[in-house]
Amino acid sequence: MDVERLRLLRELAERGTVHAAADAMSLTPSAVSQQLKILQREAGVTLLEPAGRRVRLTDAGRVLVSRTDEVLAALDRARADMDSYRSTPRGTVRVAMFPSGAAMLLAGLITRAAAAGVEVLGRDIDQPAANAPGQLADFDVVVVHRDERDVAQWGPRIEATLLLREPLEILLPPHHRLSTRKRVPLRELADEPWIGVEGGLMVDDVLRSLAAISGVNPRIVQRVNDFRVVEELVLAGVGVALLPRYVLSTRDLVRKPLSGVRIARRIEAVTRTGATSRPAVNAVIRILKTLAHETVEHNTRPQ
Template sequence: MLDVRKLRLLRELAHRGTIAAVATANAYTPSAVSQQLTGLEREAGAALLTRTGRRVELTPAGRVLVAHAEEVLAALERATAAVAATRTGLTGPLRIGAFPTAMRTLLPPALVAVASAHPGLELSVEELDPAAVPPKLRDGTLDVALVHDYDLVPIEADPSLETSPLRDETIFVAARSALTLPECRDHQWILATPGTLCHAMTIRVCGAAGFTPRARHHADDFATVLAFVAAGQGVALVPELAADPLPAGVVLTPLPTRRRTRLAYRAGTATHPAVAAFAAALVSG
């Protein structure tokens, strides 16, 4: 019989790439993770990893087992959701992740609605970039999260997660006057932090227009970005949701690029009463 806890570690290795990263994420030592995975190999009766020095890669059998592990873990989530649905009233923690714009606009009314309808739920929120969401959902640090992606920066497929759409938005050039994107080639830019989806989006959108933006400032909060634009510190790309209120002196020019906001959760948890209640509050809000 295969141990579910060991299967989780194998799946995390497939996502994180190194035993050290898996150990850090699960508060284990690397040797403990290695021992667990060695035990899983004995249970499976096949070599799951190939080790070359410090590098570890999945064997064909390892990749097959990871795919089945995703199905097993999703089935366990569905079973947990089904049991939760038999209880009277919703209680316990609901850990929510959200990107900064959603924290300010979409999340407050949803939190009020859920807290009012289900006072037994213990709501907690963490602000983070969508790029940081998948590992936190997989390891149970979060139960649900608001994420977004862009036309030119789509969400990478992750079999351990599911998403449902919430809204689409237009992306705008924000400047002191009406400017098309090619006209911004020689301007200084206000960019998000490298490594975030918003930074990648701006780089790719500008690259598709034939230039690389020259960064003058880096800021992740769009209210700050727009304030900098109003102060004549540069131009920026901002989504529709972030443009209200719009500072005086800032002009928005729409682009064909779109941002899509989604609700993300672990595969198999869509029918969990707490997740469903939160999803319904977001849609109705």
């Protein structure tokens, strides 16, 4: 049964005449009568009966009016709920992050979003940044990292919010011949074995960039995606590696910036175009920006 026809029936019950109901609904009396006849056919029972020159509700009509009040009240509550979702952060936001980004940002995002009334369902997924548009089929926000020299555009259906730029440093074992240098020239690492990552991931892109701008082609002997495992291999002397500056180390290793070249990853939060109009998604993006800023501030604070 049509809700607007139910509303007409209720107006008739409250106002007593078809003319009064028509005036209240800004309709003609004939239009109201026609709609009420259609409602009666939809209900399959007699809702109105003659009462002199007027009509009155039958017992079935009165029952339907009482149910109509319940239906309209439920619709009002539903509209209020939808209005709240449009105006305040509520609901669940699904977020995917690359693993080291999740270690840096996910815990803070979950707890701060919860305080704002938003539930974050987070996943750590190690995929190339180029896969982010496909991941948005399953997630509301995808946090990616890219070589800062990567200028590929996302396209009109994707919005990207820059969270931070994070320099990459050389990770050396404690007694490496270059461990006492303030900065390490890339040319002095030309003959070193390197620990890389799977092709297509951020560190591999950075190593390719280094080779292109310096002519030094890193000799990769192992490819390991997990930075925790990379630390163990560097500590064992298997090779040197690149590590983002804000990634926490668990081993006593030496981290040095490269000299003569700038290398960094760019961390972005990617959404479908227009997704940030949803208050909950917008809140998640704001929290991510705040956490990223705090990470940079904490790591650049004078010791």
